[in-house]
Amino acid sequence: MSEFTFTPRFASGLLRKALAVSPVVILMGARQAGKSTLVQHEPSLVDHLYLTLDDPGVREQARLAPDDLLRSAPRLVLDEVQRESDLLLAVKRIVDADRPRQYGRFVLTGSANLHLMRQVSESLAGRATYVNLWPLTRRERLGRGEPGIWSALLSSPAKEWATLIEGQAEVSVDWRESVRESGYPVPALELPDQEARALWFDGYVRTYLERDLQALSAVGDLVDFRRLMRAASNRLGGLVNQTEIARDTRIPRATVQRHLNLLETSFQTFRLPAYSVNRTKRLIKxxxxxxxxxxxxxxxxxxxxxxxxxxxxxxxxxLLVWREGQVPAPEVLYWRTTTEREVDFVIESGNRVLAIEVKAAAPGYADTTGLRLFREEYGDRFAGGLLLHGGDEVLQMSEGILAAPWWRIL
Incomplete structure (x- = not known):
């Protein structure tokens, strides 16, 4: 058996910063995103006792004697804390009793967005710092522990982007291969082929439906939920239309809404908001x-x-991984007019906006239509437009609009 090699994560640096400013640090992300591995291999947590609520004995103690559990070590990592969310009230009691306050005392991980769970966010308000662990970026898979060069692009004028991008020592990659590898560490780094990954995904979804989902909320009809997951996957990148999904899946609209919320709470999906600064165009919201x-x-x-x-x-x-490390965090949005002119992503940072269009094929001038319209609409705030594509060339398409291979940015 090959020796385990820890893959550096961008979130590690964010975790270390959070430990220095907050008594409770909550590391959140989808199951199998790498949370347990990160907290068990992070050097700054070497003095923390690691316990997981996947262990029935630990979970029972959390229910029956939470204060004793939390005082079992001066510093503690509690993994999969969403399995006993009432434990967080005991965390609050102990943190409030500490004088002086002990920064970094508790590190909690969860496969659910605890910030969206009202009882959790209220009990730890002002006491916790949240860090999200998203699936691996391309550069993380290569062992670099970072996202793409978004900060460098935002801090440089658009006229310098070509030089900046061409200076990246990257090797051309087929985007299809990168997608198929997955961002979850096991299929991305350990499994040899698509057949093995398909088997892993089957087990992943079964575990998610039968255990993780039930820990969040009782879902009576797992067949309906699985059908909803498939419908959502077939609408990738599309507008969230709950009425349409309900019609196509024959699931009541109220149930569709609830299931979509559960997918998002468990970090399976992400709803991208619209950039809705309306000047002269009517916009989709x-x-x-x-x-x-x-x-x-x-x-x-x-x-x-x-x-x-x-x-x-x-x-x-x-982009979401990169955003985690920015203070203040920029907005990641999309832009679409009612006449269906669109920019895939808009990064709003301060008073500047970076517009990004993504095309799988080699770029053409027509692919910049949305970017040029966005530039016309928001010229005073327009930092520049990027057309990310599946080819190999860096091309100046229009004033302030550059086409670049996706793999030179990510």
Missing amino acids: SPKLYWSDPALAFWLSGASELTGAHLENLVLVD
């Missing part, structure tokens, strides 16, 4: 739906071929 891992979305869909939406999703996950 509904969110768009993406998955945390486009490989899982592809497997769930049952489709035979990847589409450009999967490349879009790959870019979005990289």
Whole structure:
């Protein structure tokens, strides 16, 4: 058996910063995103006792004697804390009793977005710092522990982008291969081929439906939920239309809404908000739906071929990882007019906006239509436009608009 090698994660640096400023640090992300591995291999947590609520004995103690459990060591890592969310009230009591306050005393991990769970966010308000662990970026898979070069692009004028991008020592990669590898560490780094990954995804979804989902909320009809997952995966990058999903799946609309919320709470999906600063154009304001891992979305869909939406999703996950490390965090949005002119992603940072269009094929001038319209609409705030594509060339398409291979950015 090969020796385990820890893959550096961008979130490690964010975790270390959070330990220095907060008594409770909550590391959140989808199951199998790498949370347990990170907290067990992070050097700054070497003095923390590691316990997991996947252990029935630990879970029983959390229910019956939570204060004793939390005082079992001066510093503690509690893994999968969403399995006993009432434990967080005991965390609050102990943190409030500490004088002086002990920063970094508790590190909690969860496969659910605890920030969206009202009882959790209220009990730990002002006491916790949240860190999200998204699936691996391309550069993380290569061992670099980072997302793409978004900060460098935002801090440089658009006229310097070509030099900046061409200076990246990257090797051309087929985006389809990168999507299929997955962002979850096991299929991405350990499994040899697509057949093995398909088996892994099957087990992943079964565990998610039968255990993780039930820990969040009782779902009576798992067949309906699985059908909803497939419908959501087939709408990758599309507007969230609950009425349409309800009609196509024959699931009541109220149930569709609840199931979509559960997918998002458990970090399986992400709803991308619209950039709705309205100047002269009428804009769409509904969110768009993406998955945390486009490989899982592809497997769930049952489709035979990847589409450009999967490349879009790959870019979005990289943007979300990058955003985690920015203070203040920029907005990641999309823009679409009622006449269906669109920009896939808009990064709003301060008073500047970076517009990004994603195309799977080699770029053409027509592919910049949305970017040029966005530049016309928001010229005073327009930092520049990027057309990320599946080819190999860096091309100046228009003033302030550059086409670049996706793999030179991510």
